[in-house]
Amino acid sequence: MENYTLELDPRSGKLLSLYLLTDIKNTIELRKKILSGELKCCILKASMIVDPFQVVVGVNKAVLRQLNNKLITRSLFTEILYCISSSTNISQSLAKFGINDNDKNIIVAIVHSKDENNEFEDNIRPQIDGQLTPISQLKNYSDIELIKKTYKIDKEELKVSSLADSIVSRIGADYQISLK
Template sequence: MSSIMVSEVYTCELDPETRTTLQMYLFKNVRNVEVIRNNIVKGVWNCAIIKPSLILHPLQVSVAANRAAVAQKHNTMVTRTVFAEILYNLSLTKNITQSLSKFGIEKDSNLLVCFLITPDGDDSKEIIQQIEGELCPISNLSQYSNEKDIKAVYKLNNVKGDLDLLDVIVSRMVTKNIVSH
């Protein structure tokens, strides 16, 4: 694989006390989805694989990743791994299995790959090289988003008016432990 262009990677510093950076890569036409899924399920790979069809904007994942990193630091995670915690935080449900199956990898050939980079580790380069697909600029994410599915997952089908969809989604994600939607 050739060197990765900066525009193809989304990078975001998370809460300073976690000393963690989120990196996201968008792939299309992935040919080894089953191998990737097995590596995730068995815990071989330290990353989260997300269905891009349910992601409106990288901010959505940044918020979920930040909450996961903070929960890990404070030993308050609901799931077993920080990467499962990202998927859990993306979802409105408190059901871990539903969260993982809704947002996690299935058989889709388009994938959003998320890494948490810390001073102690960065597995991104090693894992990225094993994904058999086309790396796309993260700016193309909206081409893979399915607004109808996003509205269904976040229970926004009855929302009327000019509300900013991303604002509503992020608000619902961060208040899921307080409010039932």
């Protein structure tokens, strides 16, 4: 499976598609295009993601905030990075989860309606100089120690919960607030 697509909260009428790309050679160019709004997607560091569901929960939160006109950041794409982070510091969230000039492995997240599902192939993929990799390979690119440190997850917690479940519980902690 090259990508991962699923329906978000039904009230949004949106889908999320995730793509893992590795060995990226034009990260600096991609970062400039993201910052200028030229690329209509969110690009995340693959090293900070342990499971696609981690992204799904953050994206769903961001989409619901957008739907309710409650964005904390300026755009849906920065809101996604903010929602995936456990920090309330916007700059810190963007720096930790958004790409920097040295990142070689990325996840492209596209929020779309059912009739807009060609955005990746038509507009985004041609601009990325890297290998499309099955999303099932994500764990090979995750920096588990950095993820545990970022989300403040210790050995004791992992005795009773998986890393992915611990992360999702932190991301979803104020999920009910997003629904209001």
